[in-house]
Amino acid sequence: MIQVENLKKHYGPTQALAGVSFEVPRGEVLGFVGPNGAGKTTTMKILTGFLYPDEGSAKLGGLDVLEQPLETKKLVGYLPESNPLYMEMSVLAYLRFAADIRGVEGRYRKAAVEKVVRDCGLGGVKGKDIGELSKGYKQRVGLAQAMIHDPDILILDEPTSGLDPNQIVEIRNLIKKIGQERTVILSTHYLQEVEATCDRVIIIHQGRIVADDKLDRLVSQDGDLPLLLGVVGPEEKIRTQLQELAGKGNVESLDRRGDAFFCRLHGLPREMGNEAIFDLLVTRNGWKLVELHRETPRLETIFRKLTGGTEEPVPVEDEREEALAASSSPGEEKGGSE
Amino acid sequence: MNKALVIARREFAAYWLSPIAYVVLGLFLFLNSYFFLNPMFFQMGIATTQNMFNFWGQLFIFFIPAVTMRLWAEERKQGTLELLLTYPAKVPELVFGKFLAALAFIGLGVILTLPAVFTVAHFGDLDWGPVVGGYLGGILMVSAYLSLGLFFSSLTENQIVAFLLTLFALLILNLSLFIQISESGNIPYWITWMLSLVGLGNHFLSLAKGVVSSQDVLYYLAFTAFFLWMNALVLEAKKWRG
Numbered sequence: 001m002i003q004v005e006n007l008k009k010h011y012g013p014t015q016a017l018a019g020v021s022f023e024v025p026r027g028e029v030l031g032f033v034g035p036n037g038a039g040k041t042t043t044m045k046i047l048t049g050f051l052y053p054d055e056g057s058a059k060l061g062g063l064d065v066l067e068q069p070l071e072t073k074k075l076v077g078y079l080p081e082s083n084p085l086y087m088e089m090s091v092l093a094y095l096r097f098a099a100d101i102r103g104v105e106g107r108y109r110k111a112a113v114e115k116v117v118r119d120c121g122l123g124g125v126k127g128k129d130i131g132e133l134s135k136g137y138k139q140r141v142g143l144a145q146a147m148i149h150d151p152d153i154l155i156l157d158e159p160t161s162g163l164d165p166n167q168i169v170e171i172r173n174l175i176k177k178i179g180q181e182r183t184v185i186l187s188t189h190y191l192q193e194v195e196a197t198c199d200r201v202i203i204i205h206q207g208r209i210v211a212d213d214k215l216d217r218l219v220s221q222d223g224d225l226p227l228l229l230g231v232v233g234p235e236e237k238i239r240t241q242l243q244e245l246a247g248k249g250n251v252e253s254l255d256r257r258g259d260a261f262f263c264r265l266h267g268l269p270r271e272m273g274n275e276a277i278f279d280l281l282v283t284r285n286g287w288k289l290v291e292l293h294r295e296t297p298r299l300e301t302i303f304r305k306l307t308g309g310t311e312e313p314v315p316v317e318d319e320r321e322e323a324l325a326a327s328s329s330p331g332e333e334k335g336g337s338e
Numbered sequence: 339m340n341k342a343l344v345i346a347r348r349e350f351a352a353y354w355l356s357p358i359a360y361v362v363l364g365l366f367l368f369l370n371s372y373f374f375l376n377p378m379f380f381q382m383g384i385a386t387t388q389n390m391f392n393f394w395g396q397l398f399i400f401f402i403p404a405v406t407m408r409l410w411a412e413e414r415k416q417g418t419l420e421l422l423l424t425y426p427a428k429v430p431e432l433v434f435g436k437f438l439a440a441l442a443f444i445g446l447g448v449i450l451t452l453p454a455v456f457t458v459a460h461f462g463d464l465d466w467g468p469v470v471g472g473y474l475g476g477i478l479m480v481s482a483y484l485s486l487g488l489f490f491s492s493l494t495e496n497q498i499v500a501f502l503l504t505l506f507a508l509l510i511l512n513l514s515l516f517i518q519i520s521e522s523g524n525i526p527y528w529i530t531w532m533l534s535l536v537g538l539g540n541h542f543l544s545l546a547k548g549v550v551s552s553q554d555v556l557y558y559l560a561f562t563a564f565f566l567w568m569n570a571l572v573l574e575a576k577k578w579r580g
Contacts, residue, residue: 011579048424052577073426084417086348088355100344101425145421 001026001153001183002047007056009042009207016042018207019056024200026152029179031198031215032187035307039207040187041081044155047185048078060153074103077146081157081187083139087131091122091141094130095148102149116144120174136167143174154178156186160193172196191300205307218302226252227265227274230291231281235261238287245272245280260290341427345435346442349409353443362404366447369397374454385462387455391472391546395515395539398444398483403504405444406487407497409436410569414495423577429570433488437566440484441477448476468548475545478558482538483508485565492572511538 002024009017017039024030032040045051047058049069058065060072086094095116099109117126120140125133130141139159146154159175160168168190175197178184188194194201194215201218203211211218231238235256242251242265249267256262265277274292281287353359374390413419422432458464490503514537538561541554 045420050420050424050577070426070428073424076424078421078424080417080420082417082420084419084421086352086418087416088352089348093351097344097348100347101341101427103341103426 001028001061002185003059004043004047005057007043007046007058008054009039009046009051010054015207017053020204020207020209021056022202022209022212024183024185026183027181028200029175029184029186029198031194031201032185032204033189033191033194033201033303034187034204038204038307040204041157043204044078044157044185044187048076048155049073074149075152077149077151077154079142079146079154079156079159081161083142085130085138085141085145088129090129091117091126091133094141095144098145098148104149112148112150115150116147119147119177120144121170136163136170139163139167139171140174143171143178147178152183154182154184154186156184158187158189160188160190168193191303203303203306210306211302226295227268227277228262228291228293228295229265229277229281229289230260230262231287231289232259233261233281233285233287237285238281239263241280241285245276262291264295341425341431342435342438345427345432346438349436349439350442353439356408358404358408359443362401363443363447363450366397366401367450369393370451371454373397374451385458385464387458387464387469387472388546390451390454391468391476392543394472394476394546395479395512395542398480399505399508399512399539401447402444402480402483402487402508403501405440406484406491406504407501408491409440409488410492411495411497411500414492415497419573419576423573429573430566433566433570433573436488437481437484440488441481444480444484445477448473448480465548468546471548471550472546474550475542475554478545478555478562479539479542482558482561482565485562485569486511489565489569489572492569508538511536513537515539
């Protein structure tokens with residue numbers, strides 16, 4: 001559905017894109033991740049026809065965005081980063097305008113407007129001026145205008161930035177719903193958003209793609225999937241026995257709380273599942289197992305590794321990890337220290 | 339529906355959502371009536387629209403910038419230009435849509451001056467030739483002013499800057515009108531001749547006398563087309579620069 005080949009773009013002396021190539025098949029939800037200024041927005045602007053590339057080509061549905069701009073623009077719905085809207089217009093008037101300018105035929109316009117109002121949950125505010133709406137509702141209006149012509153492709157530039165946690169969840173669910181029948185590219189700083197909504201992720205850094213894979217593969221190629229263990233028993237014995245089991249791996253002591261000893265087991269062969277651990281600790285030694293959990297490496301970790309770490313603090317807003325960190329290892333820095 | 343008309347309709351409706359529109363229109367009609375039906379008019383005892391038209395050239399210098407300043411500058415400031423340029427519409431269609439909206443707005447003001455003209459026609463023997471010429475010429479002149487204002491609005495995201503640039507440009511292009519008024523005798527003839535040749539308002543004055551020359555009409559049409567085209571170029575250039 002989308003083919004991008006060797007896109008390059010300069011803004012004056014700054015190189016925004018240094019040769020970006022990727023393809024997106026029909027129906028996929030692709031996440032664009034990268035630090036500010038990495039080239040996410042530039043790529044999206046080229047796909048939507050707002051910006052011309054210096055070099056390279058971009059095709060939507062087989063049509064080149066430079067050669068047939070009017071045709072490719074019809075295929076795309078676009079939510080720009082700043083979500084620009086005509087604040088003085090009412091939601092309905094604005095959506096009618098969007099339908100007209102998008103070429104929705106007059107007799108289908110009413111139905112098209114009604115559909116996006118319903119899909120985006122705008123029923124209660126459709127008569128209000130856009131300027132009066134909360135940020136979350138404005139974002140919905142932005143999404144609604146992007147979908148008014150029922151496009152095959154949706155390009156959403158940071159659709160949840162600046163929203164409160166409830167609104168973020170709502171918009172994400174909306175995107176998931178939309179993504180079931182459309183090809184979607186969305187950019188975000190929230191890696192958890194990628195995990196929540198995307199089939200595939202492209203990490204872009206300094207105008208280049210540094211990773212492009214299915215989410216689960218990208219996460220697993222990081223190799224080590226450590227196990228988090230909590231055992232009630234003698235610490236030394238537990239350590240040695242686990243060490244034997246893990247072979248080349250190692251045991252990282254984390255914490256003692258009450259009777260329980262918490263540790264992280266690295267380097268355990270993947271095929272050795274939870275059963276082996278249970279057998280060893282409980283069946284053979286009769287210790288109590290209070291926690292057994294395979295830690296998936298956070299996309300944050302991979303992201304930092306690929307984009308050179310600390311250039312930009314990545315917002316961590318993962319409740320799961322926070323809860324885990326609080327319960328098992330209060331002293332540990334979250335997100336890893338690689 | 340035609341994309342230019344979609345833009346024009348939204349833009350025309352947008353005028354009425356701001357108090358500026360009412361102020362501009364009200365002030366225009368007030369000043370127009372003032373110049374038209376001032377005491378001089380009744381002393382002359384002639385049914386003519388000439389003194390109204392005589393002031394149009396100058397009157398629009400101050401009103402057109404207020405009508406056009408918002409059109410692109412606001413789109414740039416709010417970021418809505420980005421969406422506008424990703425719609426399946428050609429840039430010239432967008433430009434023409436904006437132009438049509440502004441023309442409709444100011445055209446409404448012009449139409450609202452008609453009751454005064456009909457009043458005069460009712461009481462005296464009005465020569466309709468110059469009236470028709472004046473209104474047609476007025477529309478042409480306004481089109482030229484508007485295209486200039488639109489162009490300057492596309493250069494900035496600040497409405498005030500757009501207003502001042504347009505006002506300044508219109509004043510320069512209309513220097514001849516003011517020189518004629520001051521009847522300054524110590525300016526060499528060739529300068530006033532040059533000024534009246536480029537003078538935007540001058541061509542209107544001859545049309546308003548009922549002398550419809552193709553030269554004057556073409557002058558306005560070419561001027562309008564040139565600046566609308568420049569406006570489209572400015573927007574196209576944005577796609578390269580980002």
